[in-house]
Amino acid sequence: MAETQSSPIITFDKVNKWYGNNFHVLRDIDLSVAKGERIVICGPSGSGKSTLIRCINRLEEHQQGHLIVDGVELTDDIKAIDQVRKEVGMVFQQFNLFPHLTVLENLTLSPMWVGKLPKKEAEEKAMIQLKRVRIAEQANKYPLQLSGGQQQRVAIARALCLKPKIMLFDEPTSALDPEMIKEVLDVMIAMASEGITMLCVTHEMGFAKAVADRVIFMDQGQIVEQNNPHDFFNNPQSERSKDFLSKILGH
Amino acid sequence: MTSTTLFQPIAARPAPINTSGPVAWVKTNLLSDWKTSLSTLIISGLLLWYIPQLLSWAVFHATWVPNHEVCHNNHVGACWGLIAEKYRIIIFGRYPYEEQWRPLIATILLTGLLVLSCVRAAWKTWLPILWVVVFTVFFMLMYGNVLGLEKVETNRWGGLPLTILLSSVSLVLCFPIALVVALGRRSNLPAIRTFCTIYVELIRGVPLISVLFMASFMFPLFMPPGTDIDVLIRVLVGITLFAAAYMAEVIRGGLQAIPKGQVEAAATLGLSYWQTQRKIVLPQALAMVVPGIMNNFISTFKDTSLVTIVSLYELTGALKLGVNSDANWRPFIIEGYLFIALIYFVFCFSMSRYSRWVEKQVNKSKLR
Numbered sequence: 001m002a003e004t005q006s007s008p009i010i011t012f013d014k015v016n017k018w019y020g021n022n023f024h025v026l027r028d029i030d031l032s033v034a035k036g037e038r039i040v041i042c043g044p045s046g047s048g049k050s051t052l053i054r055c056i057n058r059l060e061e062h063q064q065g066h067l068i069v070d071g072v073e074l075t076d077d078i079k080a081i082d083q084v085r086k087e088v089g090m091v092f093q094q095f096n097l098f099p100h101l102t103v104l105e106n107l108t109l110s111p112m113w114v115g116k117l118p119k120k121e122a123e124e125k126a127m128i129q130l131k132r133v134r135i136a137e138q139a140n141k142y143p144l145q146l147s148g149g150q151q152q153r154v155a156i157a158r159a160l161c162l163k164p165k166i167m168l169f170d171e172p173t174s175a176l177d178p179e180m181i182k183e184v185l186d187v188m189i190a191m192a193s194e195g196i197t198m199l200c201v202t203h204e205m206g207f208a209k210a211v212a213d214r215v216i217f218m219d220q221g222q223i224v225e226q227n228n229p230h231d232f233f234n235n236p237q238s239e240r241s242k243d244f245l246s247k248i249l250g251h
Numbered sequence: 252m253t254s255t256t257l258f259q260p261i262a263a264r265p266a267p268i269n270t271s272g273p274v275a276w277v278k279t280n281l282l283s284d285w286k287t288s289l290s291t292l293i294i295s296g297l298l299l300w301y302i303p304q305l306l307s308w309a310v311f312h313a314t315w316v317p318n319h320e321v322c323h324n325n326h327v328g329a330c331w332g333l334i335a336e337k338y339r340i341i342i343f344g345r346y347p348y349e350e351q352w353r354p355l356i357a358t359i360l361l362t363g364l365l366v367l368s369c370v371r372a373a374w375k376t377w378l379p380i381l382w383v384v385v386f387t388v389f390f391m392l393m394y395g396n397v398l399g400l401e402k403v404e405t406n407r408w409g410g411l412p413l414t415i416l417l418s419s420v421s422l423v424l425c426f427p428i429a430l431v432v433a434l435g436r437r438s439n440l441p442a443i444r445t446f447c448t449i450y451v452e453l454i455r456g457v458p459l460i461s462v463l464f465m466a467s468f469m470f471p472l473f474m475p476p477g478t479d480i481d482v483l484i485r486v487l488v489g490i491t492l493f494a495a496a497y498m499a500e501v502i503r504g505g506l507q508a509i510p511k512g513q514v515e516a517a518a519t520l521g522l523s524y525w526q527t528q529r530k531i532v533l534p535q536a537l538a539m540v541v542p543g544i545m546n547n548f549i550s551t552f553k554d555t556s557l558v559t560i561v562s563l564y565e566l567t568g569a570l571k572l573g574v575n576s577d578a579n580w581r582p583f584i585i586e587g588y589l590f591i592a593l594i595y596f597v598f599c600f601s602m603s604r605y606s607r608w609v610e611k612q613v614n615k616s617k618l619r
Contacts, residue, residue, distance in 0.1 A: 057519055059515050059518065059519070082521060085521045088519070089519065090516075090519040092515070092516065094510075094512050096510075096512040096513060096515065096516035098513065098516070098531055098535075109520065109522075110520035110521055110522065113522060113526050114520065114526070159519070162520065162521065
């Protein structure tokens with residue numbers, strides 16, 4: 001496990017969120033994430049996993065409770081949001097690469113326009129990230145010319161260009177063919193060994209066993225159970241997680 | 252147990268022979284079955300019947316000399332002499348005859364600028380400066396009153412220079428307005444959204460003619476006495492605001508087609524609202540609506556012919572003015588209409604071809 005004595009980098013304190021008036025999607029979430037900790041979040045669809053991590057960079061707003069990321073409390077304050085987003089990278093299920101820009105331009109966009117780096121320097125740094133995800137030779141292609149697995153690795157490299165302290169993964173392999181899932185997971189496993197704080201929504205239980213410090217199981221907007229992967233998979237405490245695990249591991 | 256079979260990939264084979272050439276084309280397109288063959292027969296019959304008649308009227312029996320008496324005696328042919336006789340007034344309207352070299356140069360300059368602006372190599376920082384320079388020269392030449400040039404009031408401007416001026420200025424100005432309005436209609440701020448919606452709905456709710464009437468006749472009534480804004484400027488503002496409302500809706504259509512994930516990805520990368528619009532949303536949205544934008548451009552170009560009703564004699568107005576006022580030539584105005592139709596067609600067709608080229612350019616990222 002990561003060291004627990006340092007102050008947490010993310011703290012959820014009784015966070016609640018509703019979609020519209022009736023759908024209570026996050027219910028009294030209490031969670032603290034230590035610096036460098038690697039967390040896998042799983043649970044049935046509609047349980048609020050994605051919403052939980054999307055609150056961390058304010059793609060979704062919470063309505064009650066406190067959410068503190070890297071010492072900054074997320075409120076309507078735009079400056080606070082900007083500051084948090086500088087520290088938090090995100091990878092989406094649908095990649096969300098910019099199709100009208102080349103791979104290299106996708107990577108240099110934010111460093112040049114937000115980080116105000118000169119083009120040459122931004123490109124050098126981008127190439128380092130592309131090499132890290134083993135896709136440097138595709139730098140001048142457009143995203144739609146790449147396979148799904150390659151696109152997702154570009155998306156990871158794009159997030160890494162900002163040197164984030166925290167990486168959020170929202171089902172990064174769910175839209176991929178089975179043969180491509182491995183290449184993306186390999187990149188993520190390599191990243192996990194480098195000390196970056198990771199929160200990953202995924203059903204890849206092999207990945208959870210290999211890299212996670214903690215597995216969080218959610219259902220109906222609540223954190224039902226959290227434990228280290230070994231104990232979670234071998235000795236789940238609640239009926240709900242036993243039922244869920246039997247379904248996803250049972251075949 | 253079971254023996255594993257070796258995977259044997261099938262070797263690639265050449266594609267089937269492509270049937271091409273004129274004979275194959277005729278067979279597949281004109282004579283494939285009895286229905287197609289019958290319609291081919293009927294259509295070619297009609298063409299064989301009409302084309303000789305058209306050629307006979309337009310070429311073989313046409314009068315080419317600019318003499319209206321010869322034209323009157325020729326009952327079976329076109330009178331192209333009209334164009335030789337009247338082309339100056341058709342092209343330059345009521346602009347003083349002796350000074351018509353000025354609109355000629357001004358029009359050539361402005362058209363050259365428009366063509367140049369379409370070329371990728373010219374998309375540099377000096378292009379906007381060149382626009383300012385060319386427009387300054389254009390107005391100096393047309394209006395005069397400087398460098399010993401005789402002053403020519405805007406109500407005497409006319410013909411092709413006026414058509415090109417009205418369309419180029421309104422198209423260039425309507426685009427930024429349309430962008431802002433399109434973004435405004437999707438804004439989170441209710442005041443901005445309401446304002447943009449009201450603007451679009453009001454303008455779309457009335458015909459261009461009534462906008463021109465308001466700009467020309469009603470607007471001065473609301474102004475304090477003594478203020479006098481030139482009718483040409485008022486009409487320009489009218490056409491620009493009109494075109495912008497339609498353009499805004501075309502652009503909004505493109506904006507709506509951009510997936511939410513694009514904006515979210517930009518947000519996670521720290522881009523501000525305007526950076527996101529400029530770098531991510533608009534380039535993709537505009538690329539999608541190039542045909543619609545060009546449609547509006549072409550339609551605005553032709554709509555400038557409506558300014559005749561507020562006594563500005565652009566190409567169409569100048570034709571009517573020049574030919575209808577002359578009883579000798581009045582019967583041959585149809586030949587005049589064909590002449591300006593050709594001018595309109597050259598401009599509109601070029602715009603449409605240019606639009607195809609732009610589409611190809613912006614869709615490069617979609618090619619595999």
